Amino acid sequence: MEGLPGRLQLPVRAAKTLSLDTQPMLPYNPRMDLDTNLRVLLNEQINHEMSSSYVYLAMSSWFEETPYSGFAQWMYTQSLEETDHAMKFYHFLVDRNAQVNLMAIGQPHAEYASALDVFKASLEQEQKVTSQIHNLYSAAEEARDHETKNFLNWFLDEQVEEEKNVRDMIDRLDLIGENPVGLLQLDQEAARRKPISGGGDAGMA
Numbered sequence: 001m002e003g004l005p006g007r008l009q010l011p012v013r014a015a016k017t018l019s020l021d022t023q024p025m026l027p028y029n030p031r032m033d034l035d036t037n038l039r040v041l042l043n044e045q046i047n048h049e050m051s052s053s054y055v056y057l058a059m060s061s062w063f064e065e066t067p068y069s070g071f072a073q074w075m076y077t078q079s080l081e082e083t084d085h086a087m088k089f090y091h092f093l094v095d096r097n098a099q100v101n102l103m104a105i106g107q108p109h110a111e112y113a114s115a116l117d118v119f120k121a122s123l124e125q126e127q128k129v130t131s132q133i134h135n136l137y138s139a140a141e142e143a144r145d146h147e148t149k150n151f152l153n154w155f156l157d158e159q160v161e162e163e164k165n166v167r168d169m170i171d172r173l174d175l176i177g178e179n180p181v182g183l184l185q186l187d188q189e190a191a192r193r194k195p196i197s198g199g200g201d202a203g204m205a
């Protein structure tokens with residue numbers, strides 16, 4: 001059988017190459033670049049923003065039962081804006097090649113005593129979200145994740161703006177009290193709130 005090339009009779013260099021190629025590889029996790037705690041918090045924030053959207057939709061539907069269609073419109077626009085925030089977190093996770101975990105959204109509170117009561121609840125909602133964004137930013141700092149910090153900067157500015165908008169409404173509702181003329185005037189102003197073009201966001205006109 002002399003001269004028959006055996007399949008194992010490989011040149012030394014080829015054998016070395018083959019040996020290297022067959023080394024067991026370390027498990028490659030393409031999602032390891034985003035800190036685990038940060039990924040969990042970013043996923044939770046999708047849920048928080050969607051829950052906010054649901055809260056504002058419930059507020060809008062409460063106003064729909066009253067003569068104040070402008071406040072209903074204001075809250076509806078706010079609900080759309082919160083959904084847009086959730087989508088920003090969703091796309092950031094996808095762009096970072098991180099796993100998305102969608103969670104259940106709880107039933108929102110739907111019973112209110114007055115327009116002022118609704119806006120006070122809205123301020124509490126925004127303050128809660130501001131605290132969540134702060135926690136996220138701290139986690140991003142801890143993980144030295146500069147891209148996430150940069151991403152969150154937009155939300156820090158947004159929370160300042162949203163809390164201001166709601167506080168302005170509360171101040172004016174406090175001043176108006178139960179005066180129906182004043183309430184209807186503010187309601188008409190609230191109706192002029194339009195989504196900001198370009199980002200799908202909304203603010204007072």
Ligand SMILES: [Fe+2]
Pocket residue numbers: 049052081082085129
């Ligand atoms: Fe939000």
Ligand SMILES: [Fe+2]
Pocket residue numbers: 052082126129162
């Ligand atoms: Fe908000």
